[in-house]
Amino acid sequence: MPPHPPLDLTKGTVEMAHGAGGRAMAQLVRDVFVAAFDNAALRRGDDQATVAMPKGRLVMTTDGHVVTPRAFPGGDIGSLAVHGTVNDVAMGGAVPLYLTAGFIIEEGFALGELAWIAGSMARAARDAGVSIVTGDTKVVERGACDGLFITTAGVGVITDDRLDISGDRARPGDVLLINGPIGDHGVAILSKRENLAFETPIHSDSAPLNGLVAAMVAAAPGIRVLRDPTRGGLAATLNEIAHQSGVGMVVREADVPVREEVRNACELLGLDPLTVANEGKLVAICPPEDAKTLLAAMRAHPLGEAAAIIGTVTDDPDRFVQMETAFGGRRIIDWLAGEQLPRIC
Amino acid sequence: MPPHPPLDLTKGTVEMAHGAGGRAMAQLVRDVFVAAFDNAALRRGDDQATVAMPKGRLVMTTDGHVVTPRAFPGGDIGSLAVHGTVNDVAMGGAVPLYLTAGFIIEEGFALGELAWIAGSMARAARDAGVSIVTGDTKVVERGACDGLFITTAGVGVITDDRLDISGDRARPGDVLLINGPIGDHGVAILSKRENLAFETPIHSDSAPLNGLVAAMVAAAPGIRVLRDPTRGGLAATLNEIAHQSGVGMVVREADVPVREEVRNACELLGLDPLTVANEGKLVAICPPEDAKTLLAAMRAHPLGEAAAIIGTVTDDPDRFVQMETAFGGRRIIDWLAGEQLPRIC
Numbered sequence: 043m044p045p046h047p048p049l050d051l052t053k054g055t056v057e058m059a060h061g062a063g064g065r066a067m068a069q070l071v072r073d074v075f076v077a078a079f080d081n082a083a084l085r086r087g088d089d090q091a092t093v094a095m096p097k098g099r100l101v102m103t104t105d106g107h108v109v110t111p112r113a114f115p116g117g118d119i120g121s122l123a124v125h126g127t128v129n130d131v132a133m134g135g136a137v138p139l140y141l142t143a144g145f146i147i148e149e150g151f152a153l154g155e156l157a158w159i160a161g162s163m164a165r166a167a168r169d170a171g172v173s174i175v176t177g178d179t180k181v182v183e184r185g186a187c188d189g190l191f192i193t194t195a196g197v198g199v200i201t202d203d204r205l206d207i208s209g210d211r212a213r214p215g216d217v218l219l220i221n222g223p224i225g226d227h228g229v230a231i232l233s234k235r236e237n238l239a240f241e242t243p244i245h246s247d248s249a250p251l252n253g254l255v256a257a258m259v260a261a262a263p264g265i266r267v268l269r270d271p272t273r274g275g276l277a278a279t280l281n282e283i284a285h286q287s288g289v290g291m292v293v294r295e296a297d298v299p300v301r302e303e304v305r306n307a308c309e310l311l312g313l314d315p316l317t318v319a320n321e322g323k324l325v326a327i328c329p330p331e332d333a334k335t336l337l338a339a340m341r342a343h344p345l346g347e348a349a350a351i352i353g354t355v356t357d358d359p360d361r362f363v364q365m366e367t368a369f370g371g372r373r374i375i376d377w378l379a380g381e382q383l384p385r386i387c
Numbered sequence: 388m389p390p391h392p393p394l395d396l397t398k399g400t401v402e403m404a405h406g407a408g409g410r411a412m413a414q415l416v417r418d419v420f421v422a423a424f425d426n427a428a429l430r431r432g433d434d435q436a437t438v439a440m441p442k443g444r445l446v447m448t449t450d451g452h453v454v455t456p457r458a459f460p461g462g463d464i465g466s467l468a469v470h471g472t473v474n475d476v477a478m479g480g481a482v483p484l485y486l487t488a489g490f491i492i493e494e495g496f497a498l499g500e501l502a503w504i505a506g507s508m509a510r511a512a513r514d515a516g517v518s519i520v521t522g523d524t525k526v527v528e529r530g531a532c533d534g535l536f537i538t539t540a541g542v543g544v545i546t547d548d549r550l551d552i553s554g555d556r557a558r559p560g561d562v563l564l565i566n567g568p569i570g571d572h573g574v575a576i577l578s579k580r581e582n583l584a585f586e587t588p589i590h591s592d593s594a595p596l597n598g599l600v601a602a603m604v605a606a607a608p609g610i611r612v613l614r615d616p617t618r619g620g621l622a623a624t625l626n627e628i629a630h631q632s633g634v635g636m637v638v639r640e641a642d643v644p645v646r647e648e649v650r651n652a653c654e655l656l657g658l659d660p661l662t663v664a665n666e667g668k669l670v671a672i673c674p675p676e677d678a679k680t681l682l683a684a685m686r687a688h689p690l691g692e693a694a695a696i697i698g699t700v701t702d703d704p705d706r707f708v709q710m711e712t713a714f715g716g717r718r719i720i721d722w723l724a725g726e727q728l729p730r731i732c
Contacts, residue, residue: 063618063620086553
């Protein structure tokens with residue numbers, strides 16, 4: 043039989059045959075995905091990966107990624123697909139170890155862009171210290187999906203028996219902390235989407251938070267809650283936790299870090315930074331006696347240099363999240379009712 | 388604030404707000420997914436699940452599901468999304484335990500159908516003895532995806548240290564077995580898609596194979612390879628294994644089980660059953676001395692009643708998979724070059 047032509051990463055496109063389970067798919071998987079993610083489990087060529095697992099509780103998560111545009115200041119759909127899943131595993135207090143990646147690709151997608159995105163995923167995984175050990179490729183006909191969707195899943199392990207981190211563990215009197223300024227990711231996406239040029243370019247904060255979390259749980263194993271305020275922003279995350287734990291919260295407006303340029307962009311765009319998505323931020327809730335230690339540990343890490351204590355958990359049967367304004371007044375921070383920024387991640 | 392209206396599962400549709408990370412998404416997740424998949428990890432309401440893990444090697448896999456139509460004789464996109472991932476974990480010789488589920492939904496998708504599909508996933512998971520412990524929901528605008536895509540990932544554990552099952556372990560002299568007739572799934576999908584009515588209705592073979600695999604590895608822990616011949620059919624699977632292991636294969640045509648009605652449908656549709664997808668079949672390769680024991684163990688299981696020995700592994704530097712015809716001749720079984728049945732799973 044004639045040798046199969048090599049993939050043309052310059053002008054070639056993804057064809058239906060690349061998802062058909064035959065020779066073309068094997069070639070795409072080998073030359074694009076295995077080449078980029080290179081590790082022993084993937085190289086073995088099975089439909090599943092067998093890996094060693096340290097003793098401990100297992101943490102699992104998954105995230106679909108449909109962001110548009112696929113490349114934006116500070117990241118792209120590939121790096122986001124790695125960071126999103128790494129961070130959700132880390133928010134369970136776990137050390138992320140292995141990822142899976144499922145690709146749904148529209149017929150006609152440029153092979154060069156696919157290889158570029160795979161390369162970005164590989165770099166993001168390396169930086170986060172995780173391996174993409176298995177994957178899946180589906181190709182759908184033109185018009186059946188918007189270019190490329192990536193669904194990653196991740197597993198990690200909690201080796202420290204003392205840790206018990208969940209959104210249902212906040213208690214009145216606990217302290218709220220955040221690792222830095224909010225709103226960067228959403229504004230970066232929107233500015234690219236709307237072709238807005240700001241004086242100071244705004245980059246997504248997309249980053250792997252597992253290193254920061256490792257430092258935090260080592261310093262303060264009594265941490266009760268960790269969550270990354272992605273879709274829906276800080277407002278949605280705090281409301282979720284208040285609801286799960288059956289508590290209220292009071293946040294001091296002046297203490298919530300927001301970059302000047304992000305605040306200005308939000309005003310221009312009619313957005314509230316509290317409801318704008320982040321991809322490299324986390325909220326931590328800890329008992330009051332741990333707050334100082336935890337804050338110090340966060341500030342000692344590059345991704346927590348601008349960490350701040352932003353409020354406290356209250357006893358409130360209505361589970362209201364309230365904002366204390368600079369003038370001493372209070373307003374309720376509600377979840378966003380509708381859709382502010384579709385396909386932000 | 389006014390109470391949020393309940394989801395209308397009769398006439399309601401998925402809106403962009405259902406993917407926005409706010410109150411509407413929380414409601415969709417609670418009333419559709421948590422209600423259907425009901426388990427302690429999901430109910431906790433975090434972005435990740437923390438679960439106990441028996442000691443052993445971890446096996447991970449992922450599969451995207453884009454099948455059209457979404458419901459077909461013998462299954463639907465929901466049951467398929469569970470079986471596909473359960474089976475890929477089982478093919479590693481592992482006991483599947485936990486699944487994740489990522490949904491990408493088109494704006495305007497009927498909430499009633501979504502709930503029905505979630506119910507089908509829940510039943511399939513229960514039947515397979517696995518839990519769907521965490522998930523993710525994205526909504527894209529009308530036209531940005533074709534209704535619904537589901538990407539599942541799964542983890543399982545290998546507790547028996549003797550097992551070493553991989554596509555690279557076939558050796559000359561080994562025996563090839565299959566657990567039953569091929570081609571049912573692809574023909575079922577195609578007949579529904581093309582609105583064909585056969586005298587004997589053909590149902591997909593979609594089924595969880597983990598119970599069968601457990602019986603097989605208990606009886607013959609020396610099994611070298613397990614793989615489910617899905618996209619690309621038996622032809623692609625045998626070629627993949629031949630390539631991975633650096634061996635050839637000879638399959639006896641008369642011994643490969645194909646239902647009469649599937650053979651007839653394939654003739655009518657111009658398909659070769661060898662290249663048609665299956666979703667409840669597996670190929671096993673074992674040393675010759677284990678073949679009889681393994682065949683008996685397969686036949687003793689409801690999903691292996693029609694199991695058969697279909698061929699042998701050969702020493703062949705060209706890695707050819709050959710078919711021995713009823714007349715004693717031989718032809719090479721190649722992988723499918725193009726795309727025969729798009730969106731079969």
